[in-house]
Amino acid sequence: MRSLPPNVIKEVNQFMTFKLKKKExxxxxNPIFTCQPAGAQYASIGMDECIGIVHGGQGCVMFVRxxxxxxxxDNFLLASSSLHEDSAVMGGMHRVEQAVDxxxxxxxxxxxxxxxxxxxxxxxxxxxxGVARKLNNGLLKEKYAEREVHLIPIHxxxxxGSMIYGYDTAVKDFITYFAELGEPNGKINLITGWVxxxxxxxxxxxxxxxxxxxxxxxxxxxxxxxLMPDGEAVSHGSTxxxxxxxxxxxxGTIALNRYEGGQAARYLEKKFExxxxxxxxxxxxxxxxxxxxxxRRMTGKPIPQSLVRERGxxxxxxxxxxxxxxxxxxxxxxxxxxxxxxxxxxxxxxxMKPVLLMIGDENLEYLKDQRIKDLQEKVEDIDIIQNxxxxxxxxxxxxxxxxxxxxxxxxxxxxxxxxxxxxxLRVGFPVYDRAGYYRHPxxxxxxxxWLAEEMANVxxxxxxxxxxxxxxxxxx
Amino acid sequence: MPHHLxxxxxxxxxxxxxxxxxxxxxxxxxxxxxxxxNTIPGTISERGCAFCGAxxxxxxxxxxxxxxxxxxxxxxxxxxxxxxYLSDNDNFQFKYTFATDxxxxxxxxxxxxxxxxxxxEAFEAFPEIKRMSIYQTCASALIGDDINAVVKDIMxxxxxxxxxxxNSPGFAGxxxxxGHHVINIAWVNxxxxxxxxxxxxxxxxxxxxxxxxxxxxxxxxDYFQRMGIQVLSTFTGNGSYDDLxxxxxxxxNVLECARSAEYICNELRVRYGTPRMDIDGFGFKPLSExxxxxxxxxxxxxxxxxxxxxxxxxxxPELDWYARRLKGVKVCLWPGGSKLWHWANxxxxxxxxxxxxxxxxxxHQGDMEKGIARCGEGALAIDDPNELEGIEAIKKLKPDVxxxxxxxxxxxxxxxxxxxxxxxxxxxxxxxxxxxVRFARDIYNAVYSPIxxxxxxxxxxxxxxxxxxxxxxxxxxxxxxxTEEAALSEERPYTGDYDCVxxxxxxEYPLLEKSPSAN
Numbered sequence: 001m002r003s004l005p006p007n008v009i010k011e012v013n014q015f016m017t018f019k020l021k022k023k024e025x026x027x028x029x030n031p032i033f034t035c036q037p038a039g040a041q042y043a044s045i046g047m048d049e050c051i052g053i054v055h056g057g058q059g060c061v062m063f064v065r066x067x068x069x070x071x072x073x074d075n076f077l078l079a080s081s082s083l084h085e086d087s088a089v090m091g092g093m094h095r096v097e098q099a100v101d102x103x104x105x106x107x108x109x110x111x112x113x114x115x116x117x118x119x120x121x122x123x124x125x126x127x128x129x130g131v132a133r134k135l136n137n138g139l140l141k142e143k144y145a146e147r148e149v150h151l152i153p154i155h156x157x158x159x160x161g162s163m164i165y166g167y168d169t170a171v172k173d174f175i176t177y178f179a180e181l182g183e184p185n186g187k188i189n190l191i192t193g194w195v196x197x198x199x200x201x202x203x204x205x206x207x208x209x210x211x212x213x214x215x216x217x218x219x220x221x222x223x224x225x226x227l228m229p230d231g232e233a234v235s236h237g238s239t240x241x242x243x244x245x246x247x248x249x250x251x252g253t254i255a256l257n258r259y260e261g262g263q264a265a266r267y268l269e270k271k272f273e274x275x276x277x278x279x280x281x282x283x284x285x286x287x288x289x290x291x292x293x294x295x296r297r298m299t300g301k302p303i304p305q306s307l308v309r310e311r312g313x314x315x316x317x318x319x320x321x322x323x324x325x326x327x328x329x330x331x332x333x334x335x336x337x338x339x340x341x342x343x344x345x346x347x348x349x350x351x352m353k354p355v356l357l358m359i360g361d362e363n364l365e366y367l368k369d370q371r372i373k374d375l376q377e378k379v380e381d382i383d384i385i386q387n388x389x390x391x392x393x394x395x396x397x398x399x400x401x402x403x404x405x406x407x408x409x410x411x412x413x414x415x416x417x418x419x420x421x422x423x424x425l426r427v428g429f430p431v432y433d434r435a436g437y438y439r440h441p442x443x444x445x446x447x448x449x450w451l452a453e454e455m456a457n458v459x460x461x462x463x464x465x466x467x468x469x470x471x472x473x474x475x476x
Numbered sequence: 477m478p479h480h481l482x483x484x485x486x487x488x489x490x491x492x493x494x495x496x497x498x499x500x501x502x503x504x505x506x507x508x509x510x511x512x513x514n515t516i517p518g519t520i521s522e523r524g525c526a527f528c529g530a531x532x533x534x535x536x537x538x539x540x541x542x543x544x545x546x547x548x549x550x551x552x553x554x555x556x557x558x559x560x561y562l563s564d565n566d567n568f569q570f571k572y573t574f575a576t577d578x579x580x581x582x583x584x585x586x587x588x589x590x591x592x593x594x595x596x597e598a599f600e601a602f603p604e605i606k607r608m609s610i611y612q613t614c615a616s617a618l619i620g621d622d623i624n625a626v627v628k629d630i631m632x633x634x635x636x637x638x639x640x641x642x643n644s645p646g647f648a649g650x651x652x653x654x655g656h657h658v659i660n661i662a663w664v665n666x667x668x669x670x671x672x673x674x675x676x677x678x679x680x681x682x683x684x685x686x687x688x689x690x691x692x693x694x695x696x697x698d699y700f701q702r703m704g705i706q707v708l709s710t711f712t713g714n715g716s717y718d719d720l721x722x723x724x725x726x727x728x729n730v731l732e733c734a735r736s737a738e739y740i741c742n743e744l745r746v747r748y749g750t751p752r753m754d755i756d757g758f759g760f761k762p763l764s765e766x767x768x769x770x771x772x773x774x775x776x777x778x779x780x781x782x783x784x785x786x787x788x789x790x791x792x793p794e795l796d797w798y799a800r801r802l803k804g805v806k807v808c809l810w811p812g813g814s815k816l817w818h819w820a821n822x823x824x825x826x827x828x829x830x831x832x833x834x835x836x837x838x839x840h841q842g843d844m845e846k847g848i849a850r851c852g853e854g855a856l857a858i859d860d861p862n863e864l865e866g867i868e869a870i871k872k873l874k875p876d877v878x879x880x881x882x883x884x885x886x887x888x889x890x891x892x893x894x895x896x897x898x899x900x901x902x903x904x905x906x907x908x909x910x911x912x913v914r915f916a917r918d919i920y921n922a923v924y925s926p927i928x929x930x931x932x933x934x935x936x937x938x939x940x941x942x943x944x945x946x947x948x949x950x951x952x953x954x955x956x957x958x959t960e961e962a963a964l965s966e967e968r969p970y971t972g973d974y975d976c977v978x979x980x981x982x983x984e985y986p987l988l989e990k991s992p993s994a995n
Contacts, residue, residue, distance in 0.1 A: 027544075027590070029572060030573055035549055035553070056646070057525040058515065059524050059554065079518045080517065158615065159548045
């Protein structure tokens with residue numbers, strides 16, 4: 001098992017300037033996050049010609065694949081080493097060896113095989129780095145000598161961090177494995193974080209307008225795949241080995257989400273001197289402005305008129321809504337840390353009152369996050385809770401500690417909205433109880449528009465359902 | 477031997493014995509695939525783990541219970557909100573899920589203290605719930621936490637609570653089936669006989685192996701209660717913890733899903749002498765026979781017949797409307813375990829569809845035996861299927877519709893094959909007479925979907941018929957039937973409600989009473 005390098009911990013101590021609340025219980029009632037291997041699996045499906053093997057019990061893969069299928073209404077490929085009782089007792093390295101062989105034999109197009117550990121295989125101490133070395137020196141040389149195969153061990157013990165840290169770790173491990181010094185490629189690296197295909201589309205659009213060429217990590221627009229007459233389409237990410245290799249030769253890296261790709265950006269900066277800009281998450285107008293400014297500074301390309309106009313369209317849409325419908329509306333937001341922070345910041349610009357922010361895990365890094373510090377110190381009546389679960393939210397509602405006009409978060413919290421009659425906008429991952437949300441962006445100007453209009457529509461529907469000044473919508 | 481080796485599995489020849497094609501004149505002695513063996517790693521098998529078999533399939537449908545997993549959070553998160561087992565207490569068991577959230581320090585130093593704390597916190601959060609079920613996971617099993625000891629102490633301190641422990645870590649067996657077995661035996665060992673239930677009828681059954689998917693259990697309960705039978709407990713869908721502790725008082729165990737719950741019936745027979753009767757809630761004929769069988773056991777066959785007559789009169793014309801239009805539709809019956817034999821023959825007999833393949837993810841050879849026996853010649857049977865074999869089978873067999881899970885269903889979708897959810901159903905319940913019509917309706921709606929028809933059109937090269945603004949399902953389905961004959965019949969499409977279950981709750985059953993002389 002790896003832990004944070006000592007210098008990072010020192011940094012934390014140095015900057016630890018504020019406290020962040022945690023939930024008061026030790027156990028979890030209704031979790032906001034799942035565990036690390038799910039994050040590594042989400043990263044794996046973003047890579048072309050890649051099928052991950054999760055070294056653990058079959059449920060660690062089967063349910064994560066189900067989760068992806070729930071969210072995208074599509075199937076994604078991931079394999080299991082199928083750890084059974086004998087391996088749990090005697091060690092399961094041979095299961096990984098066999099899994100790699102079987103996978104390579106049956107999927108001739110596969111070149112990249114991340115080997116993702118779990119709680120069970122970390123506890124029994126299976127050495128996935130060792131098994132990768134053994135396979136590299138043995139099986140791959142002997143049986144697959146003609147074939148390009150990359151085995152990438154990814155340590156994601158489920159009892160550390162969360163799905164967020166698992167994703168962050170996997171992105172870093174992929175890049176560490178592939179990044180290779182070469183000629184400058186004139187591109188920027190855009191590490192998106194755990195986002196939806198709709199976000200990638202929106203981000204690529206912004207970069208295209210800026211005339212900037214970018215390596216998008218991971219290129220997951222193709223998660224939204226068609227149903228074709230020949231029945232041959234599949235959903236899979238399309239980031240290539242070449243893409244990852246050339247990350248070392250970019251003019252800079254922008255990691256949009258600090259906790260979902262930040263490690264990789266820092267690695268590229270340290271190892272290959274690729275300048276890294278980490279954050280902000282381009283949710284809302286202001287953060288999108290900053291993102292474009294970062295791109296401008298990094299590439300020297302000016303922000304074009306087309307984006308001024310696009311921004312204007314978004315501002316126009318928001319102006320219709322903000323002071324009329326959003327002002328002073330109290331909102332609770334939960335989910336991935338960068339998403340929660342970005343949404344909270346946007347809500348403040350929309351004149352709303354984010355009263356409760358909940359992040360599903362605990363991370364020392366949060367304590368040196370200026371955004372969190374600012375929210376905590378500069379916003380009145382805001383409660384920010386790390387290591388939160390849904391019971392924190394439900395309890396506060398039940399005990400009338402807070403009154404909410406809107407909840408924003410992923411589908412696992414749906415019953416709070418339903419049972420307490422609070423309108424909710426589904427956002428984040430997973431969203432399985434609304435149709436097609438993965439197709440829409442929350443990032444960029446188009447994301448800002450979509451978010452605000454959906455918030456409004458959710459509020460409007462609720463007004464009608466509860467007959468709460470529904471007549472106001474006759475004219476506005 | 478009719479074993480079938482998939483092209484995609486030629487490199488793993490041991491797979492050959494896991495698939496068979498039932499040939500002409502062949503019987504089970506020559507065409508039974510291997511079953512319930514360890515999975516070949518890296519095949520992208522459809523199987524889950526023994527933890528989910530215990531907790532997710534059997535444990536959590538119990539409705540008035542705090543379900544707590546002792547392990548890292550993923551096992552809890554992953555088995556939360558991924559099924560459709562309802563309960564009449566506003567779905568407490570699927571709304572709330574509990575985890576000890578084991579972290580690195582707990583792995584190193586042991587997590588029994590954390591477990592104790594978590595139990596207390598859960599009871600504190602829900603003071604009205606006094607029952608708990610705790611599930612071991614890979615992590616808590618490997619570090620050797622003694623869950624039973626912690627629970628024993630707590631139950632001694634808090635006499636008002638009762639806690640069940642299920643030690644079925646994910647790695648304990650080739651598939652979820654290992655967990656089914658463990659939890660069955662654990663329940664009978666720990667809990668049966670520890671509670672005296674109220675007996676309200678002379679005719680008392682446990683309804684076993686029934687998980688109330690979309691309300692299945694409530695539909696079947698309605699029939700039993702109309703016959704004057706008390707359903708003492710249901711193992712476990714919509715089932716109550718204390719009722720299940722009183723299972724020993726029933727006169728008969730009526731068993732539905734034998735794959736997941738025959739173990740407890742067998743144990744109850746050995747320990748308490750309660751007979752086991754296997755029944756089938758799917759399909760008009762099997763269901764009628766099942767109700768009659770239960771009726772004969774108690775001497776209630778006339779009452780059973782009355783229920784059957786009423787239901788058949790109400791729903792048969794609707795089933796027949798669909799059956800007329802589903803004749804010859806090719807089906808892959810690819811469920812998890814026992815539905816392959818529950819459905820194999822009856823969907824052919826009553827809806828006229830052709831079952832071209834059966835598979836089972838976690839079934840044993842016994843399930844295959846029954847499934848293959850109920851299939852026609854030429855059917856392809858696969859044990860522990862994997863992704864590529866499924867795709868190869870679809871290409872070879874070209875089914876019209878597949879009954880399977882969400883994820884394989886999405887694979888089928890991309891291959892332009894419609895799918896119905898065999899585990900959680902599309903618009904169920906599918907049990908009961910009305911449920912069976914709903915199943916037929918769902919198949920019909922899938923197969924004759926105008927959008928499905930459009931999905932095959934390649935606008936770059938196929939002819940586009942510009943004269944149609946729309947198609948209805950019936951415009952597609954009725955080209956192959958004798959419409960004059962159909963018009964003369966009393967058949968009609970489904971007329972039931974969107975929700976046919978909620979209205980059953982709180983219904984009165986006057987027949988349900990105990991004679992004064994009975995004990």
